[in-house]
Structures are given as C-alpha cells and as structure tokens.
Amino acid sequence: MAQKAPDIYDLCVIGCGPAGFAAAMRALDFGKHVCIVEGAELGGAGVMWGALASKTMWEIAKDYAIANMQDRGYRASGMSVDYCAVRRTILQAAKEKQYQMLSQIETYSPERWDGPGSLTLKNGWGRFLSNNEVEVSAADGTSERVKAHFFLIATGTRPRSFPNILLDQQRVFNSDGILNLQCFPGRLVIIGAGIIGCEYATIFSNFGQTIVYLVDHAKRVIPYEDEDVSAFVQDNLVRSGVKVIHSAKLRNIRPNADILQVVLDFQDGHSEVIEADAAFISIGRTFDRTGLGLENLGIDTSQAGILVTDENCRVKDNIYAAGDITHHPALVNIAEMEGRYAVKHMFGKKRWPLNYQNMSTVMFFYPAVAAVGLSEKACRRQKIPHRVAYYSNALCSRAIAMRSTHGFVKIIVSDDEQQRILGMRAAGPQVSSTIMSIAHFMDQGKGVLDVLQSIYPHPTITEAIEECLRMLLGKSVFKPHAFPEHLQIRSWSPDIDPNDEEELPVE
Numbered sequence: 001m002a003q004k005a006p007d008i009y010d011l012c013v014i015g016c017g018p019a020g021f022a023a024a025m026r027a028l029d030f031g032k033h034v035c036i037v038e039g040a041e042l043g044g045a046g047v048m049w050g051a052l053a054s055k056t057m058w059e060i061a062k063d064y065a066i067a068n069m070q071d072r073g074y075r076a077s078g079m080s081v082d083y084c085a086v087r088r089t090i091l092q093a094a095k096e097k098q099y100q101m102l103s104q105i106e107t108y109s110p111e112r113w114d115g116p117g118s119l120t121l122k123n124g125w126g127r128f129l130s131n132n133e134v135e136v137s138a139a140d141g142t143s144e145r146v147k148a149h150f151f152l153i154a155t156g157t158r159p160r161s162f163p164n165i166l167l168d169q170q171r172v173f174n175s176d177g178i179l180n181l182q183c184f185p186g187r188l189v190i191i192g193a194g195i196i197g198c199e200y201a202t203i204f205s206n207f208g209q210t211i212v213y214l215v216d217h218a219k220r221v222i223p224y225e226d227e228d229v230s231a232f233v234q235d236n237l238v239r240s241g242v243k244v245i246h247s248a249k250l251r252n253i254r255p256n257a258d259i260l261q262v263v264l265d266f267q268d269g270h271s272e273v274i275e276a277d278a279a280f281i282s283i284g285r286t287f288d289r290t291g292l293g294l295e296n297l298g299i300d301t302s303q304a305g306i307l308v309t310d311e312n313c314r315v316k317d318n319i320y321a322a323g324d325i326t327h328h329p330a331l332v333n334i335a336e337m338e339g340r341y342a343v344k345h346m347f348g349k350k351r352w353p354l355n356y357q358n359m360s361t362v363m364f365f366y367p368a369v370a371a372v373g374l375s376e377k378a379c380r381r382q383k384i385p386h387r388v389a390y391y392s393n394a395l396c397s398r399a400i401a402m403r404s405t406h407g408f409v410k411i412i413v414s415d416d417e418q419q420r421i422l423g424m425r426a427a428g429p430q431v432s433s434t435i436m437s438i439a440h441f442m443d444q445g446k447g448v449l450d451v452l453q454s455i456y457p458h459p460t461i462t463e464a465i466e467e468c469l470r471m472l473l474g475k476s477v478f479k480p481h482a483f484p485e486h487l488q489i490r491s492w493s494p495d496i497d498p499n500d501e502e503e504l505p506v507e
C-alpha cells in the first residue's frame with residue numbers, strides 16, 4: 001500500500017490557498033502525481049488570515065450583538081466578552097479546516113496511497129529556477145528542488161501597505177495581524193472602507209467594546225457598489241456606533257508611548273488628528289512579483305499588478321496561474337474555479353469556457369449583503385436600459401417573525417418584454433441562500449415570468465424575491481402605492497441620463 005514519490009511530478013502547485021488546494025485535488029481526480037508547495041499556512045487567506053477566520057469572528061460578534069438585544073422578550077444578563085477567548089475560538093475553527101486539508105493530503109501521500117496519482121506536501125517557499133524546476137526553501141534554512149511537467153502559481157496576494165507607515169502588527173496591523181491583538185482596543189481607526197474594512201468595522205462594533213472610526217478617501221463606503229447599497233451599509237454601521245469618515249486620506253500614524261495619533265487629510269483642504277489605541281489598514285491587496293523567480297521564466301518582474309493569464313489560466317507554455325494573483329474580484333469561489341479549470345486545461349480534459357458571470361458574493365456586514373450580476377451602476381455604465389424592483393424585508397412575514405426586517409431585495413431586469421434578470425442585491429438574514437436561488441435563473445438566462453412559475457414556501461425570506469418579481473409585472477400582493485418607502489419600481493435608459501458616471505478618487 002505505498003508507492004515511490006515521482007522524480008518528476010505531473011504538476012507542482014505553488015501556494016496552497018483555495019486556488020492551489022482545489023487545483024491539486026482536481027489533478028488527483030485525473031490520477032496525477034502532484035507536489036504542493038506551501039510556505040506558510042495551509043488554506044492561505046481562504047482559511048487562516050482571511051475568509052474563514054474573519055467569518056468565524058463575524059459569527060461570534062453577530063451572536064453577541066443579538067444576545068444583547070432587548071426587543072424579543074428575553075434579556076441576557078451578565079454578558080461579557082474576552083478577546084483572547086474569541087481568538088482561541090477563531091484559531092480552533094481555522095485549524096479544524098487546516099487539519100481536514102492536511103488529512104486529505106496525507107491520505108493520498110505516496111507513503112499511504114498506491115495510486116492512481118498522489119499528493120506530496122513540501123513546506124517551504126517556492127522559487128522558479130526554470131520552467132520545469134522550482135527550489136523550495138524551508139524555514140529551517142534547508143532547500144530542495146522539485147521538478148514537474150506543469151506548474152500552477154497560486155500564491156495569492158498580500159494586504160497593501162502605506163509607504164512610511166510602520167506596520168508592527170501590534171498596534172498598527174492589517175488582516176494578517178488581527179489575531180495578534182491581546183484585548184479589544186478602546187479606540188480603533190480602520191483605514192479603507194472596502195469589504196475588509198466594513199467587515200471588521202461591523203465585527204468590532206458588534207462586540208460593543210471598541211469605538212470604531214472607519215476612514216476612506218472615497219465619498220462613501222463600498223464605493224464600487226450602487227449608492228443605495230452603500231448608503232444602507234453605512235446607515236447600519238452608523239447605527240451600530242461606527243464613526244464613518246469620508247473623503248479623507250491617511251497622511252501618517254504617529255506612535256506615542258501609549259496611544260497612536262492618526263493624521264487625516266481631507267479633500268476640502270483641512271486635516272484632523274484622531275487619537276486611537278490601534279489602527280487597521282485595509283486599502284486593498286497587492287502582489288509582489290519579486291521572490292518567485294518569475295524572471296527565470298522570462299516574465300517581467302518590474303511591473304506591479306496581477307499576473308496576466310489567457311482564457312485558460314495559462315501564463316505561458318506549461319506555467320499556469322489561478323486565484324487572487326491573477327484576478328479581481330478576489331474571492332474564494334473564483335480562486336477555486338480557476339484552479340480547477342487550469343488543471344483541466346493542462347491535462348486536456350473536456351471543458352466549457354471559464355465563466356465569470358453571475359458570481360454570487362456575500363459581504364458580511366450587519367445585516368449581510370449579497371450580490372450577483374450587474375448593479376444599477378454597471379448597467380448605466382454599459383448603457384443597458386433596465387428596470388429595478390426594490391422590496392423591503394419590512395413586508396416579508398419571515399423577516400417579521402425573525403424580528404429582523406432590516407433588509408431588502410433589489411432585482412434588476414432588462415427593460416424589454418422578456419425582463420431577463422440582470423442582477424440582484426439583497427440584504428438581511430439568509431441572503432447567501434436567497435442570492436443563489438436567483439443566480440441559478442440568471443445562469444439560464446431566465447426572465448421574471450420563468451422564475452414566477454415556481455411557488456415559494458411560506459414563511460420564508462425567499463417570498464420577498466417572489467413579491468419583488470411580481471412587482472415588476474404589476475401584480476404583487478402588497479402595492480408600491482401603499483408602501484412607497486418599502487416597495488419601489490424604477491427604470492433607466494441611456495436616453496434619460498446619458499452621462500451618469502461617478503468619479504472615484506485616483507491614488
């Protein structure tokens with residue numbers, strides 16, 4: 001029940017985040033011998049420093065906020081929260097996933113599995129020596145060489161840092177260092193109100209132990225989303241006590257003995273200094289081209305930015321790349337899809353073209369916000385005439401029963417007879433499930449009438465979708481005229497508003 005590890009692997013995957021792990025497992029399906037090279041933690045930003053860790057923290061913070069509510073007939077008393085205990089739970093969750101990954105790798109290791117194919121994990125940092133060999137340098141200073149017919153670069157990205165700002169991961173940190181905190185900071189300044197900034201602002205405000213300042217140089221939070229979605233997210237943050245600061249750039253963070261002085265320069269010319277105990281930088285992620293030995297593959301390392309791939313995830317010849325390093329938006333599902341696809345292509349398996357359309361995402365705010373397909377803003381940019389129906393959860397029986405009516409469903413359809421679904425935004429409980437129910441229909445190019453052929457169970461949050469779609473046909477049970485604040489219909493065409501573009505600040 002054992003085999004010898006090959007001298008030349010079929011595939012060497014560099015980086016074992018969601019892209020690398022998914023790719024390795026797909027190659028195993030094809031009976032291939034795979035070497036996985038990982039320099040830090042199995043799971044990458046998908047597990048330890050990103051998605052899973054932050055979502056575990058989000059869940060705990062949300063439960064804590066709900067337990068503190070006083071509107072549902074019970075009242076928890078004597079509640080307290082300890083950052084170190086929360087951190088232990090997060091680490092436990094992340095480790096649980098890491099050990100699942102490791103167990104599977106060990107199950108298929110050549111020492112245990114007699115094939116077809118095998119998985120070999122090498123702990124160390126990979127660097128290309130040529131297009132068929134990488135050097136793997138381990139933490140103990142040793143190194144070894146790995147040869148393979150194909151390589152997949154799945155090394156992800158790192159948080160972007162500010163020049164001249166010392167990121168000590170003790171008081172000034174980014175998402176990689178959040179678990180270094182020893183206790184809840186009294187005052188936390190978050191720089192960057194994109195997804196990560198707003199998620200952590202949500203988390204720390206839900207715990208109720210920290211005064212949170214959320215700073216962005218743009219005019220609104222989540223600046224790339226529709227204005228009503230941004231406004232909804234911002235209102236909720238403000239209601240939770242977050243102090244949102246717009247149109248401000250970080251100039252400096254001055255570390256004093258026991259406090260930080262955060263210097264902000266506003267677009268209107270004035271500056272402000274905020275005193276804080278900790279600062280969190282979340283201004284996007286970046287990829288450092290140096291260190292991977294890309295120059296030995298003839299790839300230009302002088303330029304910044306993503307690694308360009310073709311439609312098959314190929315960088316050149318036998319070198320492929322997948323995940324955050326190649327693509328925006330940076331999401332686990334996209335990383336996995338690309339990793340799996342790259343492997344299918346390199347081993348000549350039957351395939352459909354990669355399809356990035358109708359990718360659902362969930363942003364973990366309070367409440368969560370989900371998105372699929374085009375936004376109103378994207379429709380306007382692409383000059384697509386469209387109609388929009390907005391249905392507030394205030395009228396949804398299940399949301400009422402849950403005492404959680406703060407949310408909505410917004411569906412965007414083509415302004416023609418078919419009323420094809422172009423996009424959806426939803427906020428509130430269970431949005432991750434509701435968004436998928438519409439994403440399936442969008443994949444099939446279905447219109448409003450097609451979707452309404454199904455009957456939705458009662459009482460469910462999905463009934464808000466049903467009613468929202470009925471509104472587009474003028475036949476909802478509750479009428480927009482009776483509830484103008486909660487139910488809305490609007491339409492847009494390029495003839496109405498030909499120059500509808502919003503300027504975002506340029507770095």
Ligand SMILES: Cc1cc2nc3c(=O)[nH]c(=O)nc-3n(C[C@H](O)[C@H](O)[C@H](O)COP(=O)(O)OP(=O)(O)OC[C@H]3O[C@@H](n4cnc5c(N)ncnc54)[C@H](O)[C@@H]3O)c2cc1C
Nearest residue numbers: 015017018019039044045046050126156323324330331332
């Ligand atoms: C705070 C945070 C929250 C997030 N939340 C979500 C979410 O809720 N949903 C979602 O879909 N996405 C989320 N994301 C994004 C998601 O984590 C990434 O899109 C995803 O992890 C990308 O996967 P990847 O495999 O491309 O890269 P990564 O996950 O970054 O993995 C890359 C791996 O490569 C390793 N590596 C790098 N260089 C080398 C080398 N030279 N040799 C060997 N190993 C190397 C790294 O150590 C790392 O383990 C979040 C990200 C962050 C930071």
Ligand SMILES: NC(=O)c1ccc[n+]([C@@H]2O[C@H](COP(=O)([O-])OP(=O)(O)OC[C@H]3O[C@@H](n4cnc5c(N)ncnc54)[C@H](O)[C@@H]3O)[C@@H](O)[C@H]2O)c1
Nearest residue numbers: 192193194195196197216217218282283284329330362363
């Ligand atoms: N739930 C999810 O799906 C999820 C969660 C977390 C992260 N992610 C992924 O991780 C990626 C990175 O997240 P992120 O929040 O770091 O990046 P982001 O691009 O979402 O947001 C960066 C924010 O920083 C602001 N900013 C940039 N430079 C600034 C400056 N000098 N001063 C002030 N503000 C500045 C931008 O205006 C923007 O709002 C996301 O794009 C997303 O794809 C996804």
